[in-house]
Amino acid sequence: MTTDIAAIPDNYDTPWKEAIEHHFPEFMAFYFPKAHCQIDWQKGYIFLDQELQAVVQDAELGKRFVDKLVQVNRLSGQEDWIYIHLEVQGSAQAEFAERMFVYNYRIYDRYHRPVASMAVLADDTPSWKPQEFGYDVLDCQMGIRFPIAKLLDYADRAASLENDPNPFALVTLAHLQTRATRTDPQARFAAKWRLIQLLFRRGWARQSILDLLYVLDWMMKLPDYLSVQLWQNVANLAQEKKMAYVSSFERIAIEKGMQAGMQQGMQQGMQQGMRQGMQQGEALALQKLLTKRFGVIPSDTVGKITTASSKQLDAWLDLVLDAPSLSAVFDGPPPSTH
Structure with a gap:
């Protein structure tokens, strides 16, 4: 029996959304460790998805996998709590950095609190790494520079990802191997089975394993x-x-x-x-x-x-x-x- 795996649409946005919501501190620790160290995780965090949609509903500037707005507390500084604006972007787009700028200032304009924007780039273009947008006119400077995590940069680190205890090491592997096996169902079967075996070896709590199992299944369609x-x-x-x-x-x-x-x-x-x-x-x-x-x-x-x-x-x-x-x-x- 042969089945064209290309006919099965890969699902990226749902698994990324679920993984981030269930393991947000681990997400930050894996992709943005400097920011993670500055957050007071003991005070918890709040996802504000509805608030984000209300802010940016008329500012759609390209399709993305996931966008999130999270309220967190800093360990130090005059402002106890701030916003993290997060994007997981699945394709290279010329207007992406502009969107990060627009969303950042719209969130600030609505809440008048500091906003940290950051992006995970999950596309297939190695050279595409947008990190800033702005302009300088008549001595007036305006713009944004934001941290990024490029998933393709992990493509040659399979061994270290397999041994990394952070759940987003497996999510990263799953994403990369899903992309790499678009036309090879047997290769995807082998990759997915290996990732599930690695998941079982982690010794995590029952719910964490179930959460990641669903993420792998959503992402790596067979x-x-x-x-x-x-x-x-x-x-x-x-x-x-x-x-x-x-x-x-x-x-x-x-x-x-x-x-x-x-x-x-x-x-x-x-x-x-x-x-x-x-x-x-x-x-x-x-x-x-x-x-x-x-x-x-x-x-x-x-x-x-x-x-x-x-x-x-x-x-x-x-x-x-x-x-x-x-x-x-x-x-x-x-x-x-x-």
Whole structure:
């Protein structure tokens, strides 16, 4: 079965919004550590999304993933509380810096409090790094300079991101790998599965893991047949880890598998649809692993894989990482019938 992943629209704005709202201090610590150190986090923070929309509703200057207005308290200074105006921008736009300027002064004009604007640039243009807007006319200077975090700057730091305990290290990896796998569903499946495994190793609280699990799922869309396999993997991993809240993952996995099975329109019922989807996912995953280890796979071997049972595929998957040759995978011990 083949599915064009390009036909599945990637969802960036919802996962970014959810991640920021659930982990705002971690967001600031990861992308804007200097600002993070100046905020009194013990006094909490308040999201003011409705207030922001009221301020900028007639000043739309280009599409963005997320815009946020947050009230925070500073550790020192004459003003105890200030506003943070935050943008997550998904594409390079000539008017972006101007929008940051307009939104900043409109917020200040409405509330007469200090406003710190900052931006996460989530686009695909390495050279695009707008940080200021302004003008100088008749000895009158007006403008803004704001800090940015460019996600593409993290593209060569995969290893450090995998080891970083901040949840936005995984969000950054997910965003970059979603962009990089637009046309390769198998590569996205492998990347998403690895990120979920990394998430489970973090040792975070139940709700934090669930929050990030949903973010990864929203962001890294998969064809239905791979989605079924992925969520079965998630349920199995939760069982293996003997997590106290394994039922939560089982419920999510079942819901995801059922949704994918319904979308596939299997005629023989939901259980058969899920089994077929998982088996197809296993077959494709095995082919990809074999290709990475041993190069191009002979056509007769591909045929053997596509017609194999789920039990046989599981046996081959167990052997593929350690086998010294392609033939050793298929000449290995047969799967147990018990």
